[in-house]
Amino acid sequence: MRFFKRRNFVRFTDIKEEVASYSPDADFSLLEKAYVFSAKVHKGQTRLSGEPYLIHPLEVAMILAKLRMDLPTISAGLLHDVLEDTLTSFQELKELFGEEIANLVDGVTKISKLPFSDPKITQAETYRKMIMAMAKDIRVILIKLADRLHNVRTLEYHEEEKRKLIAKETLEIYAPIAHRLGIEWMKNELENLAFQHLDPVAYNEIYRKLRHFEKEKQKYIEEVKKILKNKLKENGIEAEIQGRIKEPYSVYEKMKRLGIDFEQVYDLLAFRVIVNSEQECYQALGIIHSLWTPVPGRFKDYIALPKPNFYQSLHTTVIGPYGERMEVQIRTWEMHKVAEEGIAAHWKYKTGKGLDEEEAEKIGWLRQILELQQELEDSKEFLHILKIDLYPDEVYVFTPKGEVKVLPKGATPIDFAYSIHTEIGNHCYGARVNGKLVPLDYELKSGEIVEILTSPKAHPNRDWLKFARTSRARTKILKFLREQEKNHAIILGQELCEKELKKVGLSLGELQKKEEFKKLLELFNFKSPDDLFAAIGFGKITVSQVVGKIAPQETLVRKGKSRKINLGTLIKINGMENLLVHFAKCCNPLPGDEVIGFVTRGHGISIHTSDCPNVLSVPPERYVEVEWKGENGFLFPVKIKVQAEDRKGLLAALSNSISQMGINILKAHVSTTKSGEALNFFEVEISNTKQLEKLLSHLRKVKGVKKAERVKKWI
Template sequence: MLPVEELVERVRGYQPTADTGLLRKAYDYAEKAHQGQKRKSGDPYFTHPASVAGVICDLRLDMASVCAGLLHDVVEDTLATRKDIEGEFGAEIADLVDGVTKLSQVNFTSKEDRQAENFRKMVVAMARDIRVLLIKLCDRVDNMRTLEHMKPEAQQRIARETMEIYAPLANRLGMQSFKSELEDLSFKYLEADAYAEVASQVAKTQKERDRYIADVCKTLASRLAEQGFAADVSGRSKHLYSIWRKMKSHEVGIDQIYDIIAFRVLVESVSDCYACLGVVHSKWTPVPGRFKDYIALPKPNMYQSLHTSVIGPGRERIEIQIRTADMHRVAERGIAAHWRYKEKGANGGGVSETDAARFGWLKQLLEWQKDLKDPAEFLEGVKVDLFQEEVYVFTPKGDVRVFPRGSTPVDFAYQIHTDLGNHITGARVNGKLESLRYKLRSGDILEVVSKPDQKPSKDWLDFVQTTSARAKIRNYLRQAEREKSLKLGRELVEREFARAHISLSKFLKSEGAAAFV
């Protein structure tokens, strides 16, 4: 169990002026509230809230979040009420505990409609205070670390929920360390045989790989120092789920998977990043087509780095990531590294305008939950638009647009403007005319070709990928069908009036029409 003194020291490490008296009080309160309760492992239940608070400290969240982590199960699992928590610790901590309690009651494995509605509730909670979701992610990380004590059915349910919802959310929030750990832990239970095989194969060559990593780090650090760069060089094996996905997608064994090892170079400035890239490429031959510049073109979750693959010592293909210390902080902690804690009052712990700009997908998510009335459509849109790999496409003016993989020029046009989407006939991609079904690729420069008399077709729903395009097409088709029905109705009425030798227009202006209406 994480002792209170260790927790206090960890908080002081990044919040020297924090009210540690409040932290001690929350620790004692939660420990007494859970007294006598046991986990499935047989350990005292309080080991879990204490561990969650420790994970929250890893994210360097504020004191209210750490206290809420200690107290997050008190209302649900003991006799304490929200009112009790507010009386002891104030409204801010009580609100956080209440939010996490409600998220804990969300069941993602229920029937589809309920699952979708529960996810919507989760997004609403996130909108009110992003710390609620961050605390919940910390809770999930600790629960996954101790999942071996649960029954097999529960392991499968929790692991699948984690893989489908929480790991992608961690990725979207820019929390790469959480994403990788949650994926590996879920993989362990969802594909037990595959996990054991990959883990065994990786373990067999671990000592040899550790020596290789040490040699490359020493060589690279020395070369960079010769060029005047104070760089921090480290290396690691990629996580097991990532390796397995590559094996599965390429249908090969682990011995045929290249660049299993990734190296990280931390430097002082952006200009140093590019200069160090030159040093790396002068030392080892770069692999064509494997360079990615996420500094000039950050990922939607604000991840920034230069990525390159080179043929390293022993003809091994290795990946090298080059970034600044600030970029690394964001890469590991994501929105938790950016988020500015606001005083109690306006907007509480909600998403600031700055964060909404940095995490545009989050703003989109909050808009969807307001606009899409059908919960199932909302969840479908989230999984398609937010939890898939993206492609980066340029407008003719050089603006970058991000789309889920598999998107088409129709998705592109609707993202620019609804009218443009409604009248698109084709696209000029990299100067070449392409059909509406063309699959967008990263780096494409796309210019929409349109005609005023073009109209959306029901067939478009078969190949568009984004939720917004699908919703706008459906809306147009519904409106067109309504207008068609109104026109048909008017024609039928006019025909009947003509048969009776009565002018419909004159009738509509008459007193009789008013009485009829």
């Protein structure tokens, strides 16, 4: 068990000695050049602790040397902050140290200088850049992990809010990445340091109790080690036995997950048995089970079924001497090296090359993250799914042909289907587990055989997102749904365009052949006609905006648009006819409304609704009794307001609902309140109050709509 204390500062000679321990013939000239350059450009800079800044790159380089990395990686560790924190350019770095090291440093560099106003987007874009660089060279993430580890080791110099933010990010992203790469010691240290800053009270209490437990059990640990070593030796197995206490954060997680106190955590002791061959691992397991009673359901064979991060061991839990429950891990020395160093243990130091195809295949999670970052445009969504994909617990399930699929704990048949092929997932309608039909939200368990049932007519729906766990499944479902929504929006946009163009004597098919249509796409910055129609369907632009750019202006003067019309066609005033009238813009009277008129200077009779506030200021002697003459075929502008729960595609749904009634939209405006409510304002053309009531009733049926009403003012 590791308890963390501040070390003496690392010197450059310490790094050289560490590298020489695993690469005695190394040429240190490149490393020395990187050290001198880093010291030069960081001269005068200090950390929050007041220490010289150079201490940080030296510490990062030492962590990389402890991981037994190659010289270009350690050199990049010494230089990892020069692009961000000094005036050094990428080109200068490339000329001095070569393209390999320059690319490593650039891959690690944050993008804090980019103009993102939302910190979450900046954070997500940093990860996106990091993932892309990892795909080209896995060493990028190892440098970034070393950088983060030293930063959290010295986190106490930050303000509390900043400390908690960095600690939370470390726990959610960096510790799981270290676990995924198989570097358990680093994962444990990152978790414990982050825990220490996020909940210092809980950390200190568990730390204190573990220290006491370790002191109390020291004799017991030595006794078990002696029994094991002697028994294995009797059977011709030479082994090293290690005893340890569980890590503070793993104990805290177990307490939180099971809702128990520290005193109820019974497996605080763990032993490690390291032997010389795989065969001896299984022999040792039999001997241990003959010594002490195994706990049912607690045996795991990670040798036959290695974890995605290369980890291999046998795990068992037994009731040891004096009834003490203890976990035992059994592995070979090669497995132990991989468990300690993770992916770094696979690095090709001599050739300077990265992972070969077979090894790269083992870290399929990195391929999946690369795929999702290419398919997801929304940075916050990418960050959310990245966290899901780094989830450490796995289940092992089988295809009917016996192929093993490793999925996160809680995975469902949907995740299994997409792990086989996108098309299998997109056409999945059911599943059989161990020969029995199960629902698609069934949680898979290790050892189960899963068969996916498909149909050409089956397709993903939004409910699948509620129980899909893997980033691959969620990304593919979202992609399908977006394409489906876009297709619907394209069809709706085409229908709206066709309908509006007919009113001005134009045809959509003919228009698309003309040069004006290409200019229209350029004007609105669309690459294709489908992009234009989709924008109309989603409500991003209105049909009126589009038609207004291509139709002759004189054709756009529609019946009912003129505010001055012949009285005889619409309004009757005390039996008099042929008087000039106009309809007031303050209340926009509509056939079916109770109306009142009054005499104006030079504009004839002004028609208002009887409840219009402006009528109250007019002297009674100017009032004129008026009434509607009946149906007339004219269209009148009416303003309506729709309050709804804000959701994706809402504007398109409302626009579609209006167009289904054959009603034209003149204007549209959308805003969102602080409480997350969408306010949608439309100006539409209506013939009478009956049509208006039908429209409002139709809009109230749209999903999420709380209120639809006529308003006098635009907003």
